[in-house]
Amino acid sequence: GQNIDQPTEMTATEGAxxxxxxxxxxxxxxxxxxxxxxxxxxxxxxxxxxxDGLEEKGRFSSFLSRSKGYSYLLLKELQMKDSAxxxxxxxxxxxxxxxxxxGTTVTVRA
Amino acid sequence: xxGVAQSPRYKIIEKRQSVAFWCNPISGHATLYWYQQIxxxxxxxxxxxxxxxxxxxxxxxxxxxxxxxxxxVDSTLKIQPAKLExxxxxxxxxxxxAGVSDxxxxxxxxxxxxx
Numbered sequence: 001g002q003n004i005d006q007p008t009e010m011t012a013t014e015g016a017x018x019x020x021x022x023x024x025x026x027x028x029x030x031x032x033x034x035x036x037x038x039x040x041x042x043x044x045x046x047x048x049x050x051x052d053g054l055e056e057k058g059r060f061s062s063f064l065s066r067s068k069g070y071s072y073l074l075l076k077e078l079q080m081k082d083s084a085x086x087x088x089x090x091x092x093x094x095x096x097x098x099x100x101x102x103g104t105t106v107t108v109r110a
Numbered sequence: 111x112x113g114v115a116q117s118p119r120y121k122i123i124e125k126r127q128s129v130a131f132w133c134n135p136i137s138g139h140a141t142l143y144w145y146q147q148i149x150x151x152x153x154x155x156x157x158x159x160x161x162x163x164x165x166x167x168x169x170x171x172x173x174x175x176x177x178x179x180x181x182x183v184d185s186t187l188k189i190q191p192a193k194l195e196x197x198x199x200x201x202x203x204x205x206x207x208a209g210v211s212d213x214x215x216x217x218x219x220x221x222x223x224x225x
Contacts, residue, residue, distance in 0.1 A: 100152030
């Protein structure tokens with residue numbers, strides 16, 4: 001089984017930084033993904049971590065600590081278009097199946 | 111490169127009726143997934159195909175849901191009969207069979223409302 005927790009909502013100001021935390025308890029671990037989902041649209045891939053440490057991709061960075069069962073997604077220089085739901089997903093085994101958290105809705109205000 | 115295609119985009123039915131959704135994955139992608147996403151929740155995997163074989167259907171309510179992927183390309187998901195709690199967005203996703211870091215590519219989804 002799996003238990004993936006992330007905050008329900010976060011609000012930040014345009015140009016600021018927001019950190020979305022994700023904790024997980026799974027029977028196995030074979031990678032953690034972050035997806036972005038705008039309202040009414042399909043999720044789109046943001047990042048993948050399988051080893052401990054920070055992965056940086058432009059304004060977005062993702063961090064993983066396997067020993068702590070913890071990841072975060074860091075969004076820098078927030079823009080209005082970053083208002084969306086951010087989904088944390090864990091792959092437990094080597095069969096490509098993902099288990100998703102409920103998502104964190106980020107609202108960016110001017 | 112064309113993305114994952116799904117139809118219809120929206121469907122409204124009454125409880126106890128039947129409904130079917132169609133998905134065409136990205137060309138060459140061996141793995142296809144159907145997810146159910148209830149409002150305010152993350153996607154929940156219903157079934158996973160690899161080519162035309164089922165890899166995982168442990169969370170598929172088999173008394174009312176069925177899915178097939180003939181010829182290892184297109185897939186259909188059927189609900190018969192529908193219940194009120196089936197109201198959700200049904201997402202189809204695909205990924206190539208190349209490595210564990212492969213991301214899943216999602217289609218636009220079908221929003222089902224059961225009245």
